[in-house]
Amino acid sequence: MCNFNLVDEVCVKIRDVKRGQVSPDTNSDSENEPPHCSSLPKTTILVGDSGVGKTSLLTCVLVRFKDGAFLGGNFIATVGIDFRNKVVDVDNLKVKLQIWDTAGQERFRSVTHAYYRDAQALLLLYDITNKPSFDNIRAWLTEIHEYAQKDVVIMLLGNKSDMAAERVVKTEEGEKLAKEHGIPFMETSAKTGVNIELAFHAIAKELKHRATQQPNDPKFKIHEYIDSQKHKSGCCGSA
Numbered sequence: 639m640c641n642f643n644l645v646d647e648v649c650v651k652i653r654d655v656k657r658g659q660v661s662p663d664t665n666s667d668s669e670n671e672p673p674h675c676s677s678l679p680k681t682t683i684l685v686g687d688s689g690v691g692k693t694s695l696l697t698c699v700l701v702r703f704k705d706g707a708f709l710g711g712n713f714i715a716t717v718g719i720d721f722r723n724k725v726v727d728v729d730n731l732k733v734k735l736q737i738w739d740t741a742g743q744e745r746f747r748s749v750t751h752a753y754y755r756d757a758q759a760l761l762l763l764y765d766i767t768n769k770p771s772f773d774n775i776r777a778w779l780t781e782i783h784e785y786a787q788k789d790v791v792i793m794l795l796g797n798k799s800d801m802a803a804e805r806v807v808k809t810e811e812g813e814k815l816a817k818e819h820g821i822p823f824m825e826t827s828a829k830t831g832v833n834i835e836l837a838f839h840a841i842a843k844e845l846k847h848r849a850t851q852q853p854n855d856p857k858f859k860i861h862e863y864i865d866s867q868k869h870k871s872g873c874c875g876s877a
């Protein structure tokens with residue numbers, strides 16, 4: 639299991655949003671936020687087919703490493719969209735991610751499209767035990783390119799890496815697809831926590847870099863960062 643120590647959960651708020659009525663910008667709750675959350679949050683959206691593990695991944699980030707519980711069991715599909723805030727320490731700076739968990743079901747698609755526009759990062763998930771969820775990644779990318787900002791940070795995650803026996807999508811297939819689209823890739827497990835910290839840390843680092851970089855600063859290379867950290871932690875790939 640990755641050594642996850644980002645779980646400094648603060649300013650947590652969850653809110654079910656009715657169809658198109660609330661946008662990410664109107665959803666902050668300044669009353670409950672400690673002072674170090676005052677900077678503008680970076681909007682990060684979890685997308686992918688229903689059942690790939692978006693809600694579990696978010697729960698993993700916020701809860702698992704606090705009380706050790708994987709909230710598995712009966713699968714309840716997300717209805718609409720909701721969000722949680724997460725503060726990630728990056729090079730002694732706190733980066734606040736506002737993480738939006740979208741519903742993967744087709745019938746909610748028009749709701750989630752409305753949120754792409756405000757996203758600074760998108761984590762696109764498939765389930766390594768579910769081939770259609772992988773085959774649909776191209777369609778998700780088409781939608782993202784249609785609705786999201788051009789410079790949105792996209793990361794591809796092959797989730798449920800703990801389910802090696804049921805795997806139907808090879809790691810190399812995920813790598814190849816990500817390479818084709820020039821986006822970073824890793825396999826994760828919301829159950830064991832593999833690579834979850836790294837995924838969010840890399841996103842936070844990229845967004846922090848964009849927010850603070852000076853004209854002559856070298857570009858942050860997210861692919862290289864992920865590769866170097868995978869080797870360091872030794873917790874990449876399959877669980």
Ligand SMILES: Nc1nc2c(ncn2[C@@H]2O[C@H](COP(=O)(O)OP(=O)(O)OP(=O)(O)O)[C@@H](O)[C@H]2O)c(=O)[nH]1
Nearest residue numbers: 688689690691692693694710715716742798828829
């Ligand atoms: N073994 C294992 N099970 C997982 C993992 N992630 C999610 N699951 C299980 O997969 C099922 C679906 O997970 P969710 O997180 O609800 O999926 P979702 O993508 O949010 O689904 P929608 O809300 O419909 O879009 C649940 O039963 C989870 O417990 C994982 O990494 N490993």
